[in-house]
Amino acid sequence: MAAPIDVHSAVAEAAAEIAHARKDILRIATAGSVDDGKSTLIGRLLFDSKAVFEDQYAAIERASRGDYVDLALLTDGLRAEREQGITIDVAYRYFSTPRRTFILADTPGHVQYTRNMVTGASTADLAIVLVDARKGMVEQSRRHAFLASLLRVPHLVVAVNKMDLVDWSEEVFERIRDEFSAFATKLDVPDLTVVPISALQGDNVVTRSANMPWYEGTSLLHHLEHVHVASDRNLVDTRFPVQYVIRPQSDAFHDYRGYAGRVAAGVLRPGDEVQVLPSGLTTTIAGIDGPDGPVDAAFPPMSVTVRLSDDLDVSRGDLICRPHNAPQVTQDLDALVCWMADTPLVPRMRLAVKHTTRTVRAMVKELQYRLDVNTLHRETDAPQLGLNDIGRVRLRTTQPLFVDDYHRNRVTGRFILIDEATNATVGAGMLTPAG
Template sequence: MAVPLHSPEAEHAHDLALARKDILRIATAGSVDDGKSTLIGRLLYDSKAIYEDQYEAVERASKGDYVDLALLTDGLRAEREQGITIDVAYRYFSTPRRTFILADTPGHVQYTRNMVTGASTADLAIVLVDARKGMLEQSRRHTFLASLLRVPHLVVAVNKMDLVDWSEDVYEGIRDEFTAFATKLNIPDLTVVPVSALHGDNVVTRSDRSPWYQGSSLLHHLEHVHVASDRNLVDVRFPVQYVVRPQSDAFHDYRGYAGTVASGVLRPGDEVQVLPSGLTTTIAAIDGPRGPVAEAFAPMAVTVRLTDDLDVSRGDLICRPANAPHPAQDLDAMVSWMTEEPLRPRQRLTVKHTTRTVRAMVKDVQYRLDVNSLHRDLTAGELGLNDIGRVRLRTTQPLFVDDYARNRVTGRFILIDEATNATVGAGMLTPAG
């Protein structure tokens, strides 16, 4: 029997289809003037993801013979005046196969923290290289940061190939150099694509100008790269963000716990444990935006109802009894420092981990990392703006954590200045040692 188009069953099926829809989060990186913003503008334009009035506005603002597609992402006035990207610009577009969330991150060294922000949730990173310049210091820096942030897929877009007459030797030289550098890092999947963002060659469709290149276009690769296996569907982690208690007679018995599934799969009837209390119960039901759902998985936002009336509040974590994260007050982490005032030992900060916020003190700075040479400076006693280093923290209350390599949600945190409430650092938990 056919399901009516506007029936509750059809709406629930639609919600599940949306939840399952393949979403690819992309971060772009590279040196200044490599053409990141132009490449994104070309992707948006050639995939018909911008409106006519947007294109006309960019056309009017452009200078020279070509429409400056970079203006589609460089939205800040300072960015347009200087011709550089300063802040992280997010753009959304879809093809029939996949939905994309694309972060255009800055290329300047002083905006490294912005690149870390954009890549922290990415499934794939695109590092642009100017074919005339080859692999630069910033190319190495951003490739290493993508590796450090455990971005599972890396695409090197060798841009401006039209300016080197589509030389196969230039392409192969850059490809071999990147491949050699990537072998030193934790990069499981590397693809190198020759492109011209200005003219659109190999961006959305294959170009006749590179007959020697046997790979796919950039968009074809983005549509078909396999990311489902990158997600952790084993470790159930559900940080509670909000307790839902409607003030209505019709729902006077309703008590649900809202949040976003960090990893694993939740189903009604599953036995679960609530941390930090350690009490166990079962899931009575899971509610989505339009009603009950049969299962919930990352990154779905749902409300979980439990069989027993337990004391559960914001900051608690729902997991499986036999597979719980370990509580920790001593945290070893790689920290990216994001403010002018240096990070120093004995400094007091606030740690926000998932939905839980606790106070902490810096025990020591073990080393500062040179992201270009990968050298560890063991003599460094502090971390300055844009520095990355290994830090030990001691929290006032236990956090329920996983190593970042295992879970990118429960394995990360941000550091907040207690006086200004500003975010001053981002951390990735690593095994002690």
């Protein structure tokens, strides 16, 4: 009789392997109201972590106005952004420290660019919401905190910026911290950290500030380097959407048939019994190939090729899982949708749904309510969803999809909506239980 498997130690071991395999990548999204200093903060992180080349710094120094070098120019690259002094599109920046690699998404603060914030935060491990110390919490601060919780971003950092303009006041910081903490109790925020900073001068961004001796926490970068994210991944429910079938047309590999894709959840190992959806047929894994050759295990977010022991009919859009732990197979989707198009979403509208590697046609059956992201009020009589609106929508697809609740798996629990006429992405959906 086989020895029982220690699930907790297996998950912990897999989490450690993920951290090593990813070289500990942390995906960050910044959010907040207009002029709270998001782009300046990212510029400061890049500059103080020595991620800015000399010619880049010289260029923004020449373009800056006033006494300070405008580090926001490192991310605000569009001409319209520089003219208006605001962020319009999502700007991605990459930098590293000896401990961790960071992928930073600078998202817009304007209300009309809510869809851009959703795009940037949808894959984030951590969200930074900036608050102007002079203004305190404003409508956009609440909106972006709510969106971060809606998108199930596991870690939330509130950076109280421009502390230099309130004379480094501990009282101001504590008032904002307490107000935000009270608001966060209404949201699903598992990890909340509040840090006082001055992005313009660099206080508490990379190093501790001498101007705020009353603050006993760490600097922002220190927190980003040490926040634990490997265990946020679902390592229990095995999910492997097939993206491409590899069948080389050469004599040397004439027997090779592999199924390439990215592991969405769980751990795959050679010898594991698996099931292929939608056929429901079962087999075992003969081997797993990575970019550098065979691997002993595959876990999120590794991209690998899985070889099966039996010749089954497996194609793009199919999903490999465990026989006794399969996702829900359904043609009815009940989801929160963020609408991203000028043409409104209305009942009976026909769209395409792209879920993992599977694309199917669908029709909007019902708009249950539109959500006011400021008050969290549900408008049950809303006739449509307009640009940047969020609401609960029921869809009926022409073919079944293999889905999980978004809170359980952020990959198999989300989808995008596509206009079949223009092929433009018009919406993003999260599969959440009604409630």
